[in-house]
Amino acid sequence: MDTRQDDLRRDLDATLQARKELGKEYEDELVDSFMKRLDSRLDARVEHSVAQRLDDYAPHPHDRHQRPRRQGWGKRSGNGLAVVSLAFGIPLTAIASNPTNGGFFGLLTCWAGIVGVNFAAALGERRNREDRRPRSDWD
Incomplete structure (x- = not known):
């Protein structure tokens, strides 16, 4: 007992x-x-x-629901892609804005690609999060 x-x-x-x-x-x-x-x-x-x-x-700052806390290095970090994009964005900006490589149009194209990749990753993460959320009979 x-x-x-x-x-x-x-x-x-x-x-x-x-x-x-x-x-x-x-x-x-x-x-x-x-x-x-x-x-x-x-x-x-x-x-x-x-x-x-x-x-x-842990509580999510933009949501009243609970979600699993990310632990360890093996999990994806939401800010990792943004940091890598900024780190690669600096040399890509220098290369793309060079007048022989396109000038201002090259600069706009470079940053449009960086923003597009980050937007697509954020949208995919949001869809994955919604798919993992348990559905009730009322949804």
Whole structure:
């Protein structure tokens, strides 16, 4: 038997023994006391269980729903593509804006491509997130 059940059984036995010793006139107080202890134990167990289940979830700043927290280097980072785009954007800007390589039109084409790639990646991530979201009967 579980130690929590043993403690609960001992509390119940003690309450019943106290009822036998004190009589029926204290029965309501004894039952109320036992129920308070039982409620506090149940509350503690529920809080512990909820804390374990929510341990891998973090609130999303733009959404009221919960989503799994990204952990480790193996998961995709939402800002990784943006940082890489900016890092490659600097030399590509220098190359594309050179008058022999297209000048201002080359610069616009280069940055339109960078923005397009980032937009497509963000749109794909949003679709993946919506596909993973559990649907209810009301959707």
